[in-house]
Amino acid sequence: MASAAADGHTARTWPSDRVRQVFMDFFRERGHVFVPSSPVVPHEDPTLLFTNAGMNQFKPQFLGRVDPRSPLYSVKRAYNSQKCIRAGGKHNDLDDVGRDTYHHTFFEMLGNWSFGDYFKAEAIAWAWQLLTEVYGIPGERLYATYFGGDDALQLPADEETRALWLRHLPPGRVLPFGVKDNFWEMGETGPCGPCTEIHYDRVDGRDSAAGAPLVNAGDPSLMEVWNVVLIQYNREPDGSLRRLPARHVDTGMGFERLCSVLQGTDSNYDTDVFAPLFAAIQCETGCSAPYGGRVGRDDAEGVDMAYRVVADHIRTLSFAIADGAVPSNEGRGYVLRRILRRAVRYGQQFLQAPQGFFHRLVPVLVQRLQHVFPELAAKQDMIMTVLADEESSFGLTLKRGLERFRVTANALQAAGQTVLPGHEAFFLYDSMGFPLDLTQILAEERGMTVDAAGYQEEMARQKAQSAAAHRAKMGNAGQLVLGAEQLAALGQRGVPLTDDSSKYVWYENPDAKVCAVYTVEHGWVERVGGDGEALAGVVLDRTPFYAESGGQVADRGRLGDHFRVLQVQAYGGYVLHIGTGSLAVGDVISAQVDYDYRALVAPNHTATHLLNWALRQVLGDVCDQRGSLVDEQKLRFDFSFTRALTTEEVQRVEAECRRLVERDLPVYTAVTSLQQARSVRGLRAVFGETYPDPVRVVSVGVPVEHLLERPQDESWMQYSVELCGGTHLRRTGEARAFCLVEEGAIAKGIRRVAALTGRSAAESIIAARALSCRVLSAMDGPAGDGLSALTEALNAASISAAEKDALRQRLAQLEKERKRQSKALATEREKAWKEAVRQQCADIGSGGGDQRYVVLRVDTEGDKRAMQNLLREAVRRCPTAAQVMLISADAANDAVDVVVMAGEASPPNGNADARRQDTLTSEQWLQATLRAWSGRGGGRERLARGSVSDASQAERVVERARKVAQGEA
Structure with missing residues (x-):
């Protein structure tokens, strides 16, 4: 195969930075305005998981909904290099990454746009000019495609676009395609339209008769490089197409693919875009072989596939985290967690990477791209911290998953079976982060296969359950409660009260028996499921799940392999697991708590106790708890107090909590009689709350047994001691960080504070430091320089309330000082100017x-x-x-x-x-x-x-x- 190098293109003549800049210069010279890349996390667009194309941020322009106050209101032509992620949702390339040499989950999209300005003729002419005249790509290596029409959509073929291309290419290189290839849509809804693509043939001298059948056929030797979308419609929620009032152009050219063409390589991954990452991967993994660019059978050991996966995924995760997303159990966070686990697993399995290698690749990526995307450098520490935490967590999950596979495979082979069931493969994917290809590799090593069709059926069922999950939260989940009638029915059926004593035990998934199943539609039933849509409440004989109580949200998880628990409530001694899926009365299932989710909640609950204690230390006994909310994102604490806290008081409260976290104190729990518990000096309880007897005591820093031995000891006032039934950390240090971000009134005499822990608090602290540095930098700038923007950034930041107030005061002082300096400087300048005038006039007067x-x-x-x-x-x-x-x-x-x-x-x-x-x-x-x-x-x-x-x-x-x-x- 002859590559583009035969035409004189190399990495030396076309380094990636030059490729990007030439594109920018070309469209700037043609009246386009540079609009910076939007974040890859579209916080304001709920229809998208990630920004998957350059046009995402321009939806208001295409739909004619731009706010007149927006700086984009008057922009008719734009260009940029947009950060894109295609993983999850309508455009999902995740499973293809690594298997070939041209798919990515993260990539740069070079784009130019027209908003009701130029249309087909200019877009096609400029594309041809840039590719052939500026970049010097031979025209005989290019093909163009156009929309061939669709009867179902009642859309004709785009003959106008075909005619425009025939000005540059012979008929054999201008090809029609249908909706799948040449009608572009951003998502399930939104602006869309027919598109015309430009494809590049890597093989020199191949005629159109041989090349044309390879266009849009997935052949790496003939690939798409540029897509010109002719936006004319909006896809409505009901699936219909509505014509837009104006016609627009949205073009996108894959930066990595273009670099491949111009640098004369046979793969996107063989360019200077990835070379520094590959070198870093080899260094961090200790792999003996450098990246070789092999695929398929030539890469039998999967080494080069792993290089590509790791390199691609570190880019995706770094940009996503920098733009505000983090791995989690839901939505885009779940996709990111899957991407991270895929990268770590490939690195460990195929490159023999040590645990913790992945996050150490971040500095190389930052160094390479910070001049284009400075947000990477600003968030480098946070990115590395998040990835390091996720890597550590996945290490245990990977070990459990491999053990689960080993035990299952042994049992199947002992029974003479060689096919791993689809539901088991899906369980490894859903609960352990094992993608299907890993399970297939593990099975192949043991002479087994995987029921891929069954796996896909389980995947479809999960999607149906996810759709039902939203209805469960927003729909009739509130109706699924056990009232007097239902509780009486359970007693009549002889269903025992649920034993939930193991809810405080972590990382155990005990077997439990399904005792009863309840639905709103049919009441008590013997089984539920089939389509995965039905919402049901399940009563078990015992459970490790924590039911919502005391301001703490409930656990989430699974019952067996086919029932997802979305909510947990307790009624009269029965614990009701509310969710979707299938199971039947009498089933013995594994009750699997999502401990990753609980691990986000527990730090906030333990920190609530620290906060309660710190408030008393700073404000005295006059403040009593009035309520709290503890979830996976934050903690909220309400207390009685007659005035607003001063900045110093907020700072002292926060400092006390941080000190307790840094001391890494043990957290003790014990169950004792209510009378004994109440006798302990300094014990905190919620005013008006009814507690069980016996009651659970949670103490930070001192064993409960010691408290009960000398209940009136004055020294107990120095410890946090509370009545509490929630789940907690083992040690305060596991909270990692604490940040008090809010203090205000919610009613007369009632104050509310909110705080963050863990990763969120660490990010908040980093943000505060960055803002503090900006304030310090502002002191060296011209008078008033950037103070307005800095004030806006400070107001919007989620940082320590005390630090925010202190920074506001510094900004106010800075502005006051700047005004004074400015006035003094103006006076001195005018004095000096007047002296210069005096001297020059004196010289002239003396004959000069x-x-x-x-x-x-x-x-x-x-x-x-x-x-x-x-x-x-x-x-x-x-x-x-x-x-x-x-x-x-x-x-x-x-x-x-x-x-x-x-x-x-x-x-x-x-x-x-x-x-x-x-x-x-x-x-x-x-x-x-x-x-x-x-x-x-x-x-x-x-x-x-x-x-x-x-x-x-x-x-x-x-x-x-x-x-x-x-x-x-």
Whole structure:
């Protein structure tokens, strides 16, 4: 195969930075405005998991909904390099990454847009010009595709686009395709339209008869490089197409693919875009073989596939985290967690990477791309922390998954079976993060296969359950409760009360028996499931799940392999597991708590106890708890207090909590009688709350047994001791960080504080440091420089409330100081300028120059008001002058400012007899002086202003003015 190198393209002549910049320059020269890449996390667009195309941020333009106050309102043409992620949702390339050499989950999309401006003709002509004339790609290697029409959509073939391409290509290289390939849609809804693609043939000399069948066929030797979307419709929620009021152009060219073409490589991954990452991967994994670019059978050991997976995924995760997403159990966070686990697993399995290798690749990526995307450098520490935590967590999950597979495979083979059931493969994927290809590899190593069809059925069932999950939260989940009638029915059926004593035990999934199943539609039933849509409540004989209580959200998880638990409630001793899926009364299932989710909740609950104690230490016993909310994102704590906390008090509360986290104190729990518990000095309980007897005591830093031995010991006031039934950390240090981000009133005499722990708190602390650095930097800038933007950023930041207040005070002081400095500086400058005028006038008065036409040079830094004041001063000091000219170089605007004012010796207006024939007016002198530079200016005979567009010409303007006054020019 002959690559593009045969045409003179190499990495030396076309490094990736040059490829990107040439694209930018091309469209800037054609009237396009640069619009920075939007984040890969579309926080304001709930229809998308990730930004998957450059046009995402321009949806309002396409739909005609741009806010007139938006800076994009007047933009008709735009260009940029957009960060994109295609993993999950309509456009999902995740499973293809690594298997070939051209798929990515993260990539840059070079794009140019027209919003109701130019359309097909210009977009196609410019694409051809850029590719063939600027980048020098041979036209005989290109194919163009166009929309061939669709009867179902009642859309005709795009013959106009075909005709435009026939100006550049022969008919055999202009090919029609249907909706799948040439009708582009951003998502399930939104702007869309037919598209025309440009494909590049890597094989030199191949004729169209041989190449045409490979277009859109997935052949790596003939690949798409550019897509021009002709946006004319909007896909409505009901699936219909609505024509838009204006036609738009949305183009996208894969940056990595273009680099491959221009650098003469056979793969996107063989370019300088990935070379530094591959070197870092080899270094961090200790792999003996460098990246070799092999695929399929040539890569039998999967080494090069793993290189590609790891390199691609570190890019995806780094950009996603930098833009505000983190791995989690839901939505885009779940997709990111899957991507991370896929990368770590490939690195460990095929490259023999040590645990913790993945996050150490971040600095290389940051160093390579920070000049294009500076947000990577700003968030580098946070990215590495998040990835390190996820890697550590996955290490245990991977070990459990491999053990699960081993036990299952042994049992199947012992029974003479060689096919791993689809539901088991899906369980490994869903619960252990094992993608199907890993399970297939593990099975193949043991001479087994995987029921892929069964796996896909389980995947479809999960999607149905996910759809039902939203309805469960927003729909009739609130109706699924056990009232008096239902509880009585359970007693009549002989169903025992649920034993939930194991809810405080972590990382155990005990077997439990399904005792009863309840639905809103049918009441008590023997089984539920089939389509995975039905919402049901399940009662077990015992459970490790924590039911919602005391302000803490419930656990989530699974019952067996086919029932997803979305909510858990307790009624009269029965624990109801609410969710979707299939199971039956009498089933013995594994009750599997999602401990990753609980691990996000527990730090917030333990920190709530620390906060409660710290408030008492700072404010005294007058503050009593009035409520709390603990979930996976934050903690919220309400307490009685008659006034707002001062900044110092908020700071002290936060400092106490952080100190307890840093001390890494053990958290003790014990069950004792309510009477004994209440006897402990310093015990905290919620006012008005009814507690069980016996009751659970949670103590931080001192064993409960010691408290009960000497319940009235004064020293117990130095410890957090509470009645609590929630799930907690083993040690305070596991919370990692604490940040109190909010303090305010919710009712008269009731205050509310909110705080973050763990990763969220760490990110908040990093953000506070960054803002503090910006404030410090502002102190070195010009007066008032950036203070308004900095104030807005501070107001929007989720950082420590005390630090935010302190930074606000510093900004206020800074602004006050800047105003003072600015005023003082202005006074000093005007004093210096006046002295310069005095000295120059004195020189002229002593015979140093023409006393009728006075030319002065004082640089006033563009201050027009000061120039006029200085002219008045000069006129006063030069009483014999007919005209006075002041010339000032303005470096900031690269101009020379000129002002002329009639002097005291100038004849009065209208007195022609008194005016000498050789006397110049202010306007005449100005125009004659500026004429040599085609300068602009004008005015009246006694006052005129003008300028020259080159600050370096100031002295020449002075010379010219004097010659004009002397009649020499």
